[in-house]
Amino acid sequence: MHDMHCHLAFMSNGEDVAAEAQAENTLLFANTVTMDEYETARKRFEAYDNVRVGLGTHPWWVDDSFDAARFEKLANRERFIGEIGLDLGRRHEENRQAQLDAFNTAIGICAHQGNKVVSLHAVHASAEVLGALERTDALQTCMCIFHWFTGPSDLLKRAILAGCRFSVGPRMLATGKGREYVKAIPAQQLLLETDAPPQQGQRYSYAELRAELEGAADTIAAIKGESALEIIEQNARTLLA
Numbered sequence: 001m002h003d004m005h006c007h008l009a010f011m012s013n014g015e016d017v018a019a020e021a022q023a024e025n026t027l028l029f030a031n032t033v034t035m036d037e038y039e040t041a042r043k044r045f046e047a048y049d050n051v052r053v054g055l056g057t058h059p060w061w062v063d064d065s066f067d068a069a070r071f072e073k074l075a076n077r078e079r080f081i082g083e084i085g086l087d088l089g090r091r092h093e094e095n096r097q098a099q100l101d102a103f104n105t106a107i108g109i110c111a112h113q114g115n116k117v118v119s120l121h122a123v124h125a126s127a128e129v130l131g132a133l134e135r136t137d138a139l140q141t142c143m144c145i146f147h148w149f150t151g152p153s154d155l156l157k158r159a160i161l162a163g164c165r166f167s168v169g170p171r172m173l174a175t176g177k178g179r180e181y182v183k184a185i186p187a188q189q190l191l192l193e194t195d196a197p198p199q200q201g202q203r204y205s206y207a208e209l210r211a212e213l214e215g216a217a218d219t220i221a222a223i224k225g226e227s228a229l230e231i232i233e234q235n236a237r238t239l240l241a
Helices: 014-023 035-044 068-075 090-113 126-136 153-161 176-184 206-224 227-240
Strands: 003-006 028-030 051-053 055-057 080-087 117-123 143-147 165-168 190-192
Touching: 003 143, 003 190, 003 206, 003 227, 014 028, 014 051, 014 206, 035 051, 035 055, 035 068, 055 068, 055 090, 068 090, 080 090, 080 126, 080 143, 090 126, 117 126, 126 143, 126 153, 153 176, 165 176, 176 206, 190 206, 190 227, 206 227
Parallel strands: 003 028, 028 051, 055 080, 080 117, 117 143, 143 165, 165 190
Antiparallel strands: none
């Protein structure tokens, strides 16, 4: 089982988790939230060939100082992008315009450079994120993954038809809406995730991460059948190769 969205650099003992995951042949898409964290994480985990560190500019951390030139330079050498996106809920209204500016710039750069695997945050912003993917041609030049999709069902259908992938974890599957969405998404477009750890800076373990992946897999198997898990595993291996 492979984790298509976690925050390995948030774990104080991330190197231990990476090493155990490597021993178990578990691939990890380690998302970051700022360009500084990305550069640090690249150095922390460069010894682990099972870890893919994503270049991230998470909407919660974005402000007017977003450096487009720096992002473009870093993205030019990086295939994995994440976590980027938008959170347009009430709690994050104060940086709404900064989020929009940063995300539209970042996804435009990714679309232009091409051949990116992009993990997307979209809270109260599924229409805006999907619209940006369509406007920039990112859907054609990159593999776009909605992390923990919570948008309305009509946008889910639109994203499925557009060829997006969807990373699904225990918290999404804990809701009736999440389970219904998994039922609607073809297995060829599903991936597993943990979004671990719950808090930045805490200790975590590979056993906890594995348990979350297995729990998600069990729920998906109950919804879509055991054969879906083989497809999902191959989906992750293909993207993280």
